[in-house]
Amino acid sequence: MNSELNVIRFVGSKIVVHSVATAALIAATLGSTVMLLGAIPAGAQDPAASRLYQEAERLLDAGEVQAAQTELRLLVQQFQGDELAPKALLTLIDLYRSNGEDQEIRAALDKLLSDYARTPEAASGFLVQAELKVQKARTLSDLDEARSIFRRVPLLFGRESYPDLQARSRARLRGGELALLAGDVAAAEAEFVAVVEDEPPSSYTGRARQLLGRTLLVKGELPAAMEILQRLAEDAGATETDRANAEILLSLAHRHLLRPQAGEPHWGPASRFPAAGLALREPIGVAAADDGRVLIVDHKESQVSLLDSAGNKLSNRPLKDPQRPAWAEDVALVVTDEEVVLPFDAQRMSFLEPKTGKERPLDGLRAAVRGPFGDWFLIAKGWKSILNYQSRRQGQELSSRQRADFVDVDRDSAGRVYGLDAKAKQVNRLALDRRTQKDVITGTWKRPVALTIDPLDHIYVLDRGERKVFMYSPDGALITSVGPSLGAGIELRDPRDIGVDGSGRLFIADAKLPFIVLLD
Numbered sequence: 018m019n020s021e022l023n024v025i026r027f028v029g030s031k032i033v034v035h036s037v038a039t040a041a042l043i044a045a046t047l048g049s050t051v052m053l054l055g056a057i058p059a060g061a062q063d064p065a066a067s068r069l070y071q072e073a074e075r076l077l078d079a080g081e082v083q084a085a086q087t088e089l090r091l092l093v094q095q096f097q098g099d100e101l102a103p104k105a106l107l108t109l110i111d112l113y114r115s116n117g118e119d120q121e122i123r124a125a126l127d128k129l130l131s132d133y134a135r136t137p138e139a140a141s142g143f144l145v146q147a148e149l150k151v152q153k154a155r156t157l158s159d160l161d162e163a164r165s166i167f168r169r170v171p172l173l174f175g176r177e178s179y180p181d182l183q184a185r186s187r188a189r190l191r192g193g194e195l196a197l198l199a200g201d202v203a204a205a206e207a208e209f210v211a212v213v214e215d216e217p218p219s220s221y222t223g224r225a226r227q228l229l230g231r232t233l234l235v236k237g238e239l240p241a242a243m244e245i246l247q248r249l250a251e252d253a254g255a256t257e258t259d260r261a262n263a264e265i266l267l268s269l270a271h272r273h274l275l276r277p278q279a280g281e282p283h284w285g286p287a288s289r290f291p292a293a294g295l296a297l298r299e300p301i302g303v304a305a306a307d308d309g310r311v312l313i314v315d316h317k318e319s320q321v322s323l324l325d326s327a328g329n330k331l332s333n334r335p336l337k338d339p340q341r342p343a344w345a346e347d348v349a350l351v352v353t354d355e356e357v358v359l360p361f362d363a364q365r366m367s368f369l370e371p372k373t374g375k376e377r378p379l380d381g382l383r384a385a386v387r388g389p390f391g392d393w394f395l396i397a398k399g400w401k402s403i404l405n406y407q408s409r410r411q412g413q414e415l416s417s418r419q420r421a422d423f424v425d426v427d428r429d430s431a432g433r434v435y436g437l438d439a440k441a442k443q444v445n446r447l448a449l450d451r452r453t454q455k456d457v458i459t460g461t462w463k464r465p466v467a468l469t470i471d472p473l474d475h476i477y478v479l480d481r482g483e484r485k486v487f488m489y490s491p492d493g494a495l496i497t498s499v500g501p502s503l504g505a506g507i508e509l510r511d512p513r514d515i516g517v518d519g520s521g522r523l524f525i526a527d528a529k530l531p532f533i534v535l536l537d
């Protein structure tokens with residue numbers, strides 16, 4: 018098991034003994050092992066401890082988790098000063114997490130952070146503590162608390178004493194990601210730079226380089242961003258995923274930053290997205306993942322299909338009354354009238370109407386997006402607001418207006434949620450606090466029906482009435498529009514939905530065209 022990657026959270030108190038004399042007195046009185054300055058120094062491996070640890074590993078390989086836990090607990094109890102004790106605790110924490118044993122996690126993590134405070138495993142323990150805080154976060158202050166815990170790792174486990182500690186790089190990377198969510202771009206940039214320049218190369222370096230390049234793109238520092246991303250894309254030592262992500266961001270920057278500077282359009286003439294082996298009859302929904310995978314809803318066929326970036330069919334599923342597709346990170350989802358369906362993960366989620374006092378199912382669903390705290394934001398017919406659900410049973414209305422008609426919803430890279438109000442012809446943005454609202458766009462559209470946002474936070478609105486797609490800057494300034502004629506003999510007839518992938522390719526689902534329109 019890789020303890021660097023198995024991250025959850027803590028709780029805990031610590032007894033700190035301030036002097037050896039006091040420690041000896043307490044030890045004599047209580048007959049127990051005493052923690053000097055909160056830590057038991059880990060010593061060389063005892064052969065018996067090694068055998069217990071090896072037996073636990075054998076049992077885990079055989080799938081006997083409970084028996085493995087027994088061996089690990091015995092090791093910790095009987096060999097507290099052995100260097101395998103904190104490793105056993107970290108393994109136990111991971112096993113408890115897999116089983117959802119919160120009380121056991123807290124106890125084991127408390128012991129790890131107090132008894133073995135100066136071991137590398139304790140650094141991973143702080144990561145556990147912070148990640149559990151992130152998992153349970155519901156407010157910006159929760160995120161700030163998690164960031165504070167992440168910041169402890171490089172402070173307590175400096176490079177001079179722990180030269181090759183990957184937990185330090187992970188802590189800085191995650192702290193930077195949370196800083197981006199909180200809107201603290203300067204702090205995020207500093208954390209990513211620290212991972213790249215101050216830490217030894219690790220499995221987190223490529224991700225930090227990618228996020229640093231993206232952060233600089235958002236700030237408008239184009240030359241520096243392009244240099245960082247180009248070097249990452251060409252780095253044979255980087256992972257294939259990191260190189261691919263860098264290339265995607267380079268394509269996005271070229272399309273939406275360099276081409277306009279040279280007086281060229283953002284996209285060339287339209288084409289048919291290949292969709293090999295897929296016959297479309299009434300495509301009404303499309304959503305694109307950052308890596309270029311495309312999700313297509315065919316209403317007449319009652320089917321949802323998943324294709325790779327080149328248009329090769331990966332999978333398809335029958336689905337009753339499918340409506341709008343979307344992505345929740347890497348997970349494909351489709352909204353039906355009564356449910357949010359994860360068609361390729363065999364999961365379905367229904368919700369109750371908010372604040373009715375009755376357990377009445379919410380129906381008339383139009384769109385859904387997952388928030389950064391794991392909550393859901395839904396659009397449903399008959400509700401003049403965006404609906405927010407912390408769980409399927411606990412919903413509340415947000416941004417309620419007397420004459421609102423929300424038809425779509427999406428979120429940007431900072432976790433802020435955007436709703437498209439067709440009646441007011443506006444795009445409304447909710448901050449992470451779920452209370453602060455702002456109308457970022459007021460359009461002159463005839464019949465706006467769909468909304469999407471790209472990785473640089475450009476906002477796209479599809480106007481079914483005008484048969485056009487409008488592209489806006491993050492602050493709501495109009496950048497460009499396309500349609501209804503798109504070149505190459507393709508003209509929009511009844512556009513229903515749009516999607517944008519990580520490289521800025523624009524996909525349009527038109528119910529009267531037997532293919533998905535691609536602007537590349």
